[in-house]
Amino acid sequence: MIYYVYVISSEKDNRLFKGLTNDLQKKIAQHNMGEHKETKEHRPWVLVYSKVFTSRVKAKEYENYLKAEEGMEFLKNKLK
Numbered sequence: 417m418i419y420y421v422y423v424i425s426s427e428k429d430n431r432l433f434k435g436l437t438n439d440l441q442k443k444i445a446q447h448n449m450g451e452h453k454e455t456k457e458h459r460p461w462v463l464v465y466s467k468v469f470t471s472r473v474k475a476k477e478y479e480n481y482l483k484a485e486e487g488m489e490f491l492k493n494k495l496k
Contacts, residue, residue: 419475421482423465423491426458432491433461436479440466464495 420440424433424447433455437443444463450456469475481487 417470417472419469419472421467421469421475421479422463423482423495424455424461425464425495426455427460427462428458431458432464433458434479434482436472436475465491 417438419436419438420443421434421436422440422443424435424444425431426433433447435443440463444461446452447455447461448459450459455461467478469478482491
C-alpha cells in the first residue's frame with residue numbers, strides 16, 4: 417500500500433497542517449468539507465507538499481519529523 421505524508425496550507429490564514437493518509441485527494445477534500453475539527457475553521461486548504469512512502473511506519477516517522485522543530489524549518493525553506 418502507498419502512504420502519503422502531506423502538508424496543506426490554509427488560504428484563510430496561511431497556517432500549515434501536516435498529516436498522513438493512503439488517499440491524498442480524498443483527505444484534502446475532507447479537510448475542505450470541514451470533516452476534521454482541527455482544520456474546519458481554517459478552510460479552504462491547498463496542498464503545498466507531499467511525499468510518498470510504501471511503509472506506514474516510515475510515513476509516520478516522516479510525519480513526526482515534519483511536526484518537529486527541525487522538520488518545520490525544512491518546510492519553511494522548502495516552501496519559500
